[in-house]
Amino acid sequence: MLPDTPGKPAPVTGATLDERIANAKKQLDAHFVEIVKWHFNPETGTPFWLEKAKTFDFNPLTDVKSFDDIKRFPIFEDEWLRGGPVRKWVPKAYANRGVYVFETGGTTGLPKSRIVIDDFKIDYEMMSDTLPDQYFPRGSNWLMLGPSGPRRLRLAIEHLAQYRGGICFSLDLDPRWVVKCIKDRKIAEANAYKEHCIDQALTILAGGHEIKCMFTTPKLLAALDEALRNGKLEDKYRSLGKAIPSGGLRSIKAVGITGIFSGGTEFTPQFTREAYEEMLDNGEVYMTPTYGNTLMGLACSKPIGPEDGFKITYYAPQPRAVAQVVNPKNYDEIVPYGGTGRVLLTTLTKEFFVPRFPERDEGEREPPYEKYPWDGVSGVRPFSEIAGSTVVGVY
Amino acid sequence: MIRIPALRFGKPYTSLDKATLIHHATGEPVAEVSQVTGSQIxxxxxxxARARKDLAAIPIKDILAIYKKAADYFLNGTLPCGDAELTFADYVRNLSATTGSPMVFCDRNARKVHYVLGNIEEVIGGLTRGLDVEALDRGYSLKNGRMQAFYPTTDVFGAVLPSNSPGVHSLWVPTLAFKIPLLLKPGREEPWTPYRVIQAFLKAGMPAHVMAFLPADHAGASDILRLCGRSMAFGDDRTMAPYKNDHRVEIHGTGYSKIILGEDEADNWEKHIDLFVEAIAANGGRACVNASAIWTPRHGDKIAKAIAERFAKMKPRAWDDPACEISGFAKPEVAEAINNLIDESLKTPGAADVTDAVRGTPRLVKEGRVAYLLPTVVRCETPEHPLANKEFLFPYASVIECPQADVLKRIGYTLAASVITNDAGFIAEAMACPTIERLNIGALPTNRLTWDQPHEGNLFTHLYKQRALQLADGHTARV
Structure with a gap:
């Protein structure tokens, strides 16, 4: 088990939900002021923001008192993240630290880049705290059935496994190639690539590494399930001269996986229900959906199941990130609980400050609850006004 | 509103993802259809594999009897449709409501499905060229002392279906008679016919686990074409391009059907005007066998004008009007896009919309929520004009002059060609023309189909392959 990375926020306290909601708000207000001061202080600040501040009609160091003041900042344009020099995003206080760069997009044109030092570790350690040990046993090994390359996920899952005392196995998966195939309508090539990825996963599973936990996406989970049902892992065992266990290897449960951490906006209630009922032996294998991206980090879901119609509600890792559901025509207006709006993300860490970034998703605003005493978002799906232009690959 | 579940080889399945179908004219919701995912498919x-074995074990005579009963139930019965029960008239009304195709067309085309169900032996005979039906039980026939043996190429036949006309459903209906389980992905706006045929089969005694009704999105359709050993799919050239070289998929795409006048008949064009109009405009002009071009050695201007004068009399009518001749577009934006494409293409010199001049009113008509495209004839000076070889979802044709000696070399792919001539030499050339799939010789419209001959591929040879088989004395075989 690895020790905690410094920077993890203190848990919200309070005897009642109302008290917890009030305390969470206080924590967010204080954290927001601290982060703004950090990024706009000439000693510690981020070159990009120090330059940007020259165009503001307020002083971030003195005029920001609470999270409500976020409305004074401009809407974050992700175009700012395309192209370099990438050092403009590294806070001066971290000039001598090792810096990772993670990318999103990149199928055509310049990808968007985000610098990271420790944020991915902190985010995934916080996420780890939400995983039930019964299904994600400490010390067990992981399979990362997801993207490789300059992606945050690749390192984050490996860190999650190590943080929980396990070792992570991963594969080569280039999602940009899949998106290119789909855009060019090369469906057979895209399918062949998916099979290539699944074959790598089967090889790892056939290796006797006692893998019990897995990260994957909805599409790859379905593809793995299909391959197992069709006896592909059993074929792999035969080709390696290994004996097939008496119960067979034709389901995710049968191969010994007990917990699945999954992500992506394709996580619809229907897919979740199908996975629960038809791939994961009616919930005997535990699956927790998450919602995240390279900019924000990741939001955890309330536990899912048939009792609430497989509804998926995400809560951002406040105070390090905030997800608001807003009127797409007026980002200052938060929709009422249950109302539909565009997801507006804010990232508030010492490494990276992203105020009010309009995500490519929409959803419904959900009320706080005990575990996450702040607003959540459910029914996340591609924002209807731009949905047609989004190509979803295997990841 | 009717709630229609998926049918997963015998198990009704109500999904959390549903497609809501609305009435094209009123905007009222008509049905909610459960959608399945590719991984469920x-x-x-x-x-x-198991279902195919079970189906193979049923004697063909019993299966044919089920078809006869199903035909009766389809036309005369009240059959379940999700949480509703529908008569044939109810079914036609719903079909018209969600597709925008007039009730009179829906009724006429649905009766084609009934015909195939009720005359399945004739249809099978046409597809197998007279093979003894018992061969479907035994796997071989010894008719006239000649061994003909076949084996199935797949455990399931998948059909990715369109929403535009129920007539196309007659193509997959024989599948179960060939003892192959059937997986249907209905067009989004047309769940009605596939669901009703399955219900008719169920009532007639067909085992539920050999049929599936699986509404899905485009990705689900791709999964069906990927996973089924044999399938058919309907779509435009772009959608079908990835499957062009996949022998497992029988593509039903753009037809580019044509009427070709020989030198000897060109001067008699006036007596064929009724035929031209029927070939272009029958059933709303949406079928792949509707003619989309007339090629003639001369009189192109006169032919175009004469057709335009007939087309100018066709007016939009309400979807439930028995005199309806034109289909409405349930999605007006589709009609607008087609109209814009034609107008843009007319800017290329060398083509004129003859109907526009005769009718004097715009091609695009909007009435309430519905849009119509009025029948259109474009006179093209050369076969290279962008509008010369186009097919649209409404009665549309180009008229092109081309010498008889060149025409067969220049027409390109043609699903149905009616070659109107008595010239034996030209007939022989047409018979040998490799780009024509269905050939009519003489004054027959392109849309006149016979059921005892294959259409755009042969379902039997798609589902079965011939093999050599020898049986030692005393041996018999069964599939």
Missing amino acids: SRDVGTC
Whole structure:
């Protein structure tokens, strides 16, 4: 088990939900002021923001008192993240630290880049705290059935496994190639690539590494399930001269996986229900959906199941990130609980400050609850006004 | 509103994802259709090896009897449709409501499905060229002392279906008679016919686990074409391009059907005007066998004008008007896009919309929520004009002059060609023309089909391959 990375926020306290909601708000207000001061202080600040501040009609160091003041900042344009020099995003206080760069997009044109030092570790350690040990046993090994390359996920899952005392196995998966195939309508090539990825996963599973936990996406989970049902892992065992266990290897449960951490906006209630009922032996294998991206980090879901119609509600890792559901025509207006709006993300860490970034998703605003005493978002799906232009690959 | 579940080889399934179908004219919701995912389709396809064996074990005579009964139930019965029960008239009304195709067309085309169900032996005979039906039980025939043996190429036949006309459903209906389980993905606006045929089969005694009704999105359609050993799919050239070289998929795409006048008949064009109009405009002009071009050695201007004068009399009418001749577009933006494409293409010199001059009113008509495209004839000076070889979802044709000696070299792919001539030499050339799929010689419209001959591929040779088989004395075989 690895020790905690410094920077993890203190848990919200309070005897009642109302008290917890009030305390969470206080924590967010204080954290927001601290982060703004950090990024706009000439000693510690981020070159990009120090330059940007020259165009503001307020002083971030003195005029920001609470999270409500976020409305004074401009809407974050992700175009700012395309192209370099990438050092403009590294806070001066971290000039001598090792810096990772993670990318999103990149199928055509310049990808968007985000610098990271420790944020991915902190985010995934916080996420780890939400995983039930019964299904994600400490010390067990992981399979990362997801993207490789300059992606945050690749390192984050490996860190999650190590943080929980396990070792992570991963594969080569280039999602940009899949998106290119789909855009060019090369469906057979895209399918062949998916099979290539699944074959790598089967090889790892056939290796006797006692893998019990897995990260994957909805599409790859379905593809793995299909391959197992069709006896592909059993074929792999035969080709390696290994004996097939008496119960067979034709389901995710049968191969010994007990917990699945999954992500992506394709996580619809229907897919979740199908996975629960038809791939994961009616919930005997535990699956927790998450919602995240390279900019924000990741939001955890309330536990899912048939009792609430497989509804998926995400809560951002406040105070390090905030997800608001807003009127797409007026980002200052938060929709009422249950109302539909565009997801507006804010990232508030010492490494990276992203105020009010309009995500490519929409959803419904959900009320706080005990575990996450702040607003959540459910029914996340591609924002209807731009949905047609989004190509979803295997990841 | 009717709630229609998916049918997963015998198991009704109500999904959390549903497509709501609305009435094209009123905007009222008509039905809610459960959608399945590609991975569910994959899981269900995995059950088909067993289903095929079960279906193979039923004697063909029993299966044919089920078809006869199903035909009766389809036309005369009240059959379940999700949480409703529908008569044939109810079914036609719903079909018209969600597709925008007039009730009179829906009724006429649905009766084609009934015909195939009720005359399945004739249809099978046409597809197998007279093979003894018992061969479907035994796997071989020894008619006239000649061994003909076949084996199935797949455990399931998948059909990715369109929303535009129920007539196309007659193409997959024989599948179960060939003892192959059937997986249907309905067009989004047309769940009605596939669901009703399945219900008619069920009532007639067909085992439920050999049929599936799996509404899905485009990705689900791709999964069906990927997973089924044999399938058919309907779509435009762009949608079908990835499957062009996939022998497992029978493509039903753009037809580019044509009427070709020989030198000897060109001067008699006036007596064929009724035929031209029927070939272009029958059934709303949306079928792949509707003519989309007339090629003639001369009199192109006169032919175009004469057709335009007939087309100018066709007016939009309400969807439930028995005199309706033109289909409405349930999605007006589709009609607008087609109209814009034609107008843009007319800017290329060398083509004129003859109907526009005769009718004097715009091609695009909007009435309430519905849009119509009025029948259109474009006179093209050369076969290279962008509008010369186009097919649209409404009665549309180009008229092109071309010498008889060149025409067969220049027409390109043609699903149905009516070659109107008595010239034996030209007939011989047409018979040998490799780009024509269905050939009519003489004054027959392109849309006149016979059921005892294959259409755009042969379902039997798609589902079965011939093999050599020898049986030692005392041996028999069964599939």
